[in-house]
Amino acid sequence: MTHSDDQDAITITGLAAHLGGRRVLDGISTRLPLGGVTAITGANGSGKSTLLGVLAGVVAPSSGTITRRWRGHPAYVVQRSAVADLLPVTVWDTVAMGRWATANRWLPLSTKDKRIVRECLEKLGIAALASRRLSALSGGQRQRALVAQGLAQEASVLLLDEPTAGLDEAAKRDIADVIDEASAAGVTVVQATHDLDDALRADHCLRLEAGRLTGDGVPRAVLV
Numbered sequence: 218m219t220h221s222d223d224q225d226a227i228t229i230t231g232l233a234a235h236l237g238g239r240r241v242l243d244g245i246s247t248r249l250p251l252g253g254v255t256a257i258t259g260a261n262g263s264g265k266s267t268l269l270g271v272l273a274g275v276v277a278p279s280s281g282t283i284t285r286r287w288r289g290h291p292a293y294v295v296q297r298s299a300v301a302d303l304l305p306v307t308v309w310d311t312v313a314m315g316r317w318a319t320a321n322r323w324l325p326l327s328t329k330d331k332r333i334v335r336e337c338l339e340k341l342g343i344a345a346l347a348s349r350r351l352s353a354l355s356g357g358q359r360q361r362a363l364v365a366q367g368l369a370q371e372a373s374v375l376l377l378d379e380p381t382a383g384l385d386e387a388a389k390r391d392i393a394d395v396i397d398e399a400s401a402a403g404v405t406v407v408q409a410t411h412d413l414d415d416a417l418r419a420d421h422c423l424r425l426e427a428g429r430l431t432g433d434g435v436p437r438a439v440l441v
């Protein structure tokens with residue numbers, strides 16, 4: 218590791234997690250840079266989503282400690298395959314839900330909230346799709362909507378589960394730009410990815426194998 222403690226957003230020590238009675242993460246200790254981009258890599262089933270779930274607070278660790286140096290909730294963008302196809306919401310609704318963390322969800326959105334929703338739709342190039350049902354979008358368009366929802370939360374930590382999986386090159390570039398922009402604004406980004414270019418572009422890279430950390434450092438050293 219090249220950064221010091223006070224530059225860490227998250228410090229993980231001796232983390233283990235179980236799903237369905239099986240240990241799927243074991244002995245994970247690492248530090249994730251504040252305001253940097255961390256890529257979590259590894260084969261299918263190696264534990265990437267589970268680690269993101271632990272960071273998001275939706276998977277409880279069975280042992281170990283996690284020290285978070287940020288306030289509020291992280292924004293967590295799940296894999297698009299985890300979103301029900303028949304969810305009866307529009308693209309606008311989907312992104313507007315990102316404001317629920319700070320706005321009162323029973324009241325109409327404020328002018329500021331609507332502006333943020335519009336800006337996030339534009340950043341992801343889906344403003345023209347705002348009134349379409351999420352379920353009527355292509356996989357790539359849906360992925361853009363989910364990333365826009367994550368951005369709309371304006372959280373200081375953005376957790377992305379394979380945000381570019383199955384996307385064309387233009388969509389991948391758009392999402393890479395959004396990640397760079399968020400990181401430049403001080404947001405700590407952690408993304409699970411199978412994409413070598415995405416991982417190489419990160420500041421820091423983890424490699425998981427069967428729930429254990431087998432690589433931790435600058436992407437070139439971990440991946441090549």
Ligand SMILES: Nc1ncnc2c1ncn2[C@@H]1O[C@H](COP(=O)(O)OP(=O)(O)OP(=O)(O)O)[C@@H](O)[C@H]1O
Nearest residue numbers: 236237239241259260261262263264265266267268
């Ligand atoms: N709900 C569950 N109950 C039991 N086991 C689970 C559950 N979800 C995932 N697992 C198992 O936990 C392990 C880690 O899964 P995880 O989804 O974290 O891997 P991943 O690296 O994100 O995989 P992928 O690249 O396919 O998305 C796998 O062996 C998987 O079969």
